[in-house]
Each structure stands twice: as structure tokens, then as C-alpha cells.
Amino acid sequence: MKKFIGIASFLLLLVGFSCKKENTATPAEPVKEITGSWRIIKALRNGTDLTTRFDFSAFRIKFSDGNYTIENPVPFIVNKPGTWKFDDPVYPFNISFRTGSDSATSAIQYPVVGGVRNLVVSFSPGCQSNIYEYTLQKEN
Amino acid sequence: MKYFKSTKIQNYLVRILATMIVVIIISCSMTIDSVVQPPSVNGGEIIPVTLNVKIETNEGQTSKLMIAVLVPKIWKASQKIKASFTSSVSSGPQQMTLIPAGTAAPKGNGLDWPAYLANKIGNGGNLINDWEWIAFYSNADYALGGNKTETATVSLQIPTTDDNVAFKLGYVVANSTDGLSGTDRYGSYFTGCFRVNGSGDLIDFCNPQLATVEPRTSQDNDIVTINFDAGVATNKLETSSAIYLCGKGFTTRGDSVVVCAANQQSKLTSLGAGRWRMDIWPRQFFMQTNDTTHLTRIEYYFTDITGNVKVGYGGGNTPFVFTFKCQ
Known part of the structure; x- marks a missing residue:
């Protein structure tokens, strides 16, 4: 009987000390960082892939702290330098560009593809019925 | 079972079955x-x-x-x-x-x-x-x-x-x-x-066209695809091995710009079977750098490398016309 009580007490202690408070804190979503130079890696017009049909290779958009510049423009939401901002720095759904008195907003996605962060913007540079979707990738 | 093995009976069964299927199909x-x-x-x-x-x-x-x-x-x-x-x-x-x-x-x-x-x-x-x-x-x-x-x-x-x-x-x-x-x-x-x-x-929409433009409604700041289908009608470029775009852009200023050199920028891509395609940004192609000036329409031909052989609307000498407008 004494042996049984001893084993039971040991198991009880083991169970008691093995309990640890669960860490339920949600990891903080990082602020979406787009500073740097981005190039077009995919371009769709009304769902038609134009990536290899039109020369997008020289286009660059360079984001810095609240500002952007564009090199070798192609039909895009903006073609002149200016300022930019997300509607939400952590969970952005839209990006706004302002150049002089003009402004334009694009819906964005921010997927990671193959371990690389992409920025997908959609807009209409000409007729509103023509929807373009560019996938931008940051240059190293 | 002997009855069902008879060829005659089998034929009757097939006919009855076929008739039933037809009746069902027709009656729906x-x-x-x-x-x-x-x-x-x-x-x-x-x-x-x-x-x-x-x-x-x-x-x-x-x-x-x-x-x-x-x-x-x-x-x-x-x-x-x-x-x-x-x-x-x-x-x-x-x-x-x-x-x-x-x-x-x-x-x-x-x-x-x-x-x-x-x-x-x-x-x-x-x-x-x-x-x-x-x-x-x-x-x-x-x-x-x-x-x-x-x-x-x-x-x-x-x-x-x-x-x-x-x-x-x-x-x-x-x-x-x-x-x-x-x-x-x-x-x-x-x-x-x-x-x-x-x-x-x-x-x-009804008749095959020598030239088509996509998207059909576009502005000069869209990327516009110009297609040439040399096989749909008799024309002087049916057998040409290279096709070039020769165009004139008309602006809101009232002037026009001609771009008609046969070079890499104006060369169409062959898709095979006499079909050719070119994707242009009209503002760039017709050298429009002033933001306040827009192209209203373009008139264009397809040419060979010499520029001497031109094909326009219906295969003739009248240029194709595309007007920039939205719906």
C-alpha cells in the first residue's frame, strides 16, 4: 500500500509540474515594407497575358519613404513621380498615388510567391473597361 | 431465354428501345x-x-x-x-x-x-x-x-x-x-x-477582317493590339515574310504625327498561317509626351520592309481607321 501511495504521489507531482501556461499571444503582423526598386514580372490586360508581348523590361518604380519615382514608363496607374501611401500599413488593400494635384488608387495584393514578396496592382490607364493587372517584384 | 437469343426478337427489342429513347428525347x-x-x-x-x-x-x-x-x-x-x-x-x-x-x-x-x-x-x-x-x-x-x-x-x-x-x-x-x-x-x-x-x-463582327484592334474600345494610354490576318482576303502582302505598321496619329491639338519607318519598333510578330500581331502603346508609338495632348484616332497601313507595298482597308489603298473612345 505504501508503495502504491508513493508511486501515485510521484505521478501527481509529475503531472502538476508538467503543466505550463500556454502562450496565446498572436504574433504581430509586420508592416508591409515596399521601399526599393520594383519591376514588372507579369502583365495582364483584361485577362490576356501581355508579359512577353510588350516590352516592360525597362520599367521601374522606386518607392522610398512616402515618395516614388518611375523610370521608363509604360501604361500604369501613374506616370509621374509623387507620393504614395497604403490605406492600412499592416493590412493594405489599396495603394494611393499622388502626383501634383492628381491622385489615383489601386487595389493591391501582397502575396509571397516562391519565397519572394510580390505586389499585384490593378488599374485602368485608358478606358475604364480595360483592366490591367501588373505583378511587381522587388529587385535585389 | 431461347426467345431472347433469336435474332428477330433481338432486333425488335433494339427497335423498341431506340423508339423509347427517341420518344424521351423528343418529348423533352x-x-x-x-x-x-x-x-x-x-x-x-x-x-x-x-x-x-x-x-x-x-x-x-x-x-x-x-x-x-x-x-x-x-x-x-x-x-x-x-x-x-x-x-x-x-x-x-x-x-x-x-x-x-x-x-x-x-x-x-x-x-x-x-x-x-x-x-x-x-x-x-x-x-x-x-x-x-x-x-x-x-x-x-x-x-x-x-x-x-x-x-x-x-x-x-x-x-x-x-x-x-x-x-x-x-x-x-x-x-x-x-x-x-x-x-x-x-x-x-x-x-x-x-x-x-x-x-x-x-x-x-460578321466578316473576317484583314485588320482588327483589341481592345475594341481603347484610349491612347491603353496597350493596343493590332492584328493583321493576311489570309482572309486577297492582298499584296499575302506572301510577305515581314510586315510593318505605317501609321498616322491625329491629336487633340489638331495636328498629326506620321510613323512609317520599317524597323524593329514597327515590325509585327508572326503568329503563323498568315497572321501577324503587334502590341503598341499609342502615346509612345506616336511620340506624344505632352500630358494634355491625346490621340483621337489613327490611320494605318501594313507594309513590307521597303515600305513600297502597302495594304489598307479591304486590301486597297485606303487606310484602316481606329478611333480612340470608351464605351
Whole structure:
């Protein structure tokens, strides 16, 4: 009987000390960082892939702290330098560009593809019925 | 069992079975027996259309009647078409309502009616990919008895715009239970080339074109695809091994810019079988750097490398014309 009580007490202690408070804190979503130079890696017009049909290779958009510049423009939401901002720095759904008195907003996605962060913007540079979707990738 | 092994008996059984299948197939059919519409209207007028529909049933069913119309997108007709019908199972005119986009079609694998119709029925031979199916349901459900033949006379009022259009109108009749699940469950009808005598460049969906531009409605800040199909009509570049674009852009300033050098920037890409393509940003191609100046239209030819052999509209010497405008 004494042996049984001893084993039971040991198991009880083991169970008691093995309990640890669960860490339920949600990891903080990082602020979406787009500073740097981005190039077009995919371009769709009304769902038609134009990536290899039109020369997008020289286009660059360079984001810095609240500002952007564009090199070798192609039909895009903006073609002149200016300022930019997300509607939400952590969970952005839209990006706004302002150049002089003009402004334009694009819906964005921010997927990671193959371990690389992409920025997908959609807009209409000409007729509103023509929807373009560019996938931008940051240059190293 | 001996009877069933007899060739004669087997033949009878096959015939009876075949007859039963045919009876089932025929007795489920929906058909558009005829379409009454004018051959043309003037731009902006309404096209009055009458569809004479026959419905044959083999078993009782309660469903809504579905009518769909194939029209050019440029008409923006979805909210404007008026659809109604009279039938042998109802009294007086019966109203129909546009089926909202995104409403799943029955047995359509999740597709809505416009997508389902585009997949299953197609474009009716319209060669420019700028059309849409617009579908309507009857406001009421109708109970049809088994082994009955019923008729419906559908009335459609289709509005047009001032655009100059040649288009093959299409119609489909089906019901809200069977959808397009079998060729016997719906009827379709495509007309010949219907003309709207409007203004501006002719938008010809009916006839193969030497040159086409996509998207059909574009501005000078779009990426515009210019296609040349050398095989559709006799022309001087049918056998050319390289094709170049020679164009003149007209601006809102009232002046024009000619770009007509045969070089890499103006060279079309061969797609094989006499088909060529080029994607341009008109503002860049015609060197428009001033933000306040826009191109209103372009006139263009296709040339060989020497620039001496030119092909324009209809294969002749008149340039093709594309006007920049949105719907």
C-alpha cells in the first residue's frame, strides 16, 4: 500500500509540474515594407497575358519613404513621380498615388510567391473597361 | 431465354428501345422555331424581336422560362432590354426579369448564366470578342403537364446605340430546372448579319477582317493590339515574310504625327498561317509626351520592309481607321 501511495504521489507531482501556461499571444503582423526598386514580372490586360508581348523590361518604380519615382514608363496607374501611401500599413488593400494635384488608387495584393514578396496592382490607364493587372517584384 | 437469343426478337427489342429513347428525347425538347426581326435599324433605335418557341414535355415539371440574347457589349443592353411572352399555359403577357450576374445557372457547375451560355453555346460566329449573353427568367414559375406540347411567343425590345455595327444576334430558350444540361433541354437560334446603321467606323463582327484592334474600345494610354490576318482576303502582302505598321496619329491639338519607318519598333510578330500581331502603346508609338495632348484616332497601313507595298482597308489603298473612345 505504501508503495502504491508513493508511486501515485510521484505521478501527481509529475503531472502538476508538467503543466505550463500556454502562450496565446498572436504574433504581430509586420508592416508591409515596399521601399526599393520594383519591376514588372507579369502583365495582364483584361485577362490576356501581355508579359512577353510588350516590352516592360525597362520599367521601374522606386518607392522610398512616402515618395516614388518611375523610370521608363509604360501604361500604369501613374506616370509621374509623387507620393504614395497604403490605406492600412499592416493590412493594405489599396495603394494611393499622388502626383501634383492628381491622385489615383489601386487595389493591391501582397502575396509571397516562391519565397519572394510580390505586389499585384490593378488599374485602368485608358478606358475604364480595360483592366490591367501588373505583378511587381522587388529587385535585389 | 431461347426467345431472347433469336435474332428477330433481338432486333425488335433494339427497335423498341431506340423508339423509347427517341420518344424521351423528343418529348423533352425546347426549340426556337422561328425568329422575326428586321434586317437592320438605324443607330439608337430599338430592335423589335419575336421568338416563336415550342416546348414538348414527357413528364410534368414546374420551372421558370429562361430567354437569353447575344448582343454586342457596346450596346450596354442588360438593364435596357424589355422581355415578355405569351404562352399556351398562361393568360396575357408574362413579364421577364434580368438574371443578375453571378446567379448560378442550374446544372452549370457554378457558372452564372452569361458564362454558362458563352461556354456551351458560344459566340454565334461573331469574330470580334466583344459580345455578351444577357439572360432573363420569367417572373413566375409554370407547371407543365407530361407529354404536352406548349408554345410561347417571346417579345424582346433590344436597344442599340449610335454605333455602326454588323452583328449576328443570338437567342437561347431554356428553363430554370434543366439549364443547358442536354441539347434537347434548350433551343438556340442565330440570325444572319444584323446591321445597325449608325455613325463612325463600322464594327464588323460578321466578316473576317484583314485588320482588327483589341481592345475594341481603347484610349491612347491603353496597350493596343493590332492584328493583321493576311489570309482572309486577297492582298499584296499575302506572301510577305515581314510586315510593318505605317501609321498616322491625329491629336487633340489638331495636328498629326506620321510613323512609317520599317524597323524593329514597327515590325509585327508572326503568329503563323498568315497572321501577324503587334502590341503598341499609342502615346509612345506616336511620340506624344505632352500630358494634355491625346490621340483621337489613327490611320494605318501594313507594309513590307521597303515600305513600297502597302495594304489598307479591304486590301486597297485606303487606310484602316481606329478611333480612340470608351464605351
